[in-house]
Amino acid sequence: MSKSIVANRYALALFKTAQENGQIDIIQQELLEIKQVFQTNQELEELLQNPRLSIAKKKELLAELFNGANQFVQNLLFILLEKNRMEEILNFVDEFVMIANDAAGVADAKVYSTRALTVKETAAISSTFAAKIGKQSLRIENIIDPSLIGGIRLQIGNRIYDSSLSGKLNRLQRDLIGS
Incomplete structure (x- = not known):
């Protein structure tokens, strides 16, 4: 399991939001799909960390790739991007799943x-x-x-x-x- 404090904090924040809105299962499923995308497409993570590409272009790319995703999930992806934490996406998903499983x-x-x-x-x-x-x-x-x-x-x-x-x-x- 992940030992990332940053991933845990973001996961806990998204979990609380999902819990308040009754969307834990939906968000968990979407996060698992996003994890699979990042695991199978190493180039995507490299592209999102490329300093030559502006944050606005990276956001456009994420919005286009995950346009059907829950708004909370999209917002979290944008925050991770803005805070230069996209390398934590896999740890973040693992933490979210662990928190959701414990709660259930x-x-x-x-x-x-x-x-x-x-x-x-x-x-x-x-x-x-x-x-x-x-x-x-x-x-x-x-x-x-x-x-x-x-x-x-x-x-x-x-x-x-x-x-x-x-x-x-x-x-x-x-x-x-x-x-």
Whole structure:
């Protein structure tokens, strides 16, 4: 997770605004899309940091790229641009998602399995592990990993729960070798 104080402050301010206007989910979804744009287009960040391009031109570019975005999101992008903080956009989105998840009692989780999980299995994993970490539910991303042989590996933040067959075999091997 991000350790940027600046990103946290901007994220908290936008979260409070979104909360007051009942738009947390909409803004979170738009921010995740913006994050994806910045991750896939490194040239965009370089262009926005180019000193030869005026702030007005950069704002026009952002307004054109994200013209369907929520006004609060657009305003925040303009503020980041004006304050020369566009390099914080990815950290900012991560911070916003973390704040929104905490407020909703939700945690993001990655579940590695040998096959796609059913809706019933996903719900069971969510309810079981959400209680263990003090959350109401988990937002699960299922990742197929045939190297697990069987079982699942669950990652919530920096916690890993490994009940996969390959994990058990590795632990057994370490115990037998004695290291």
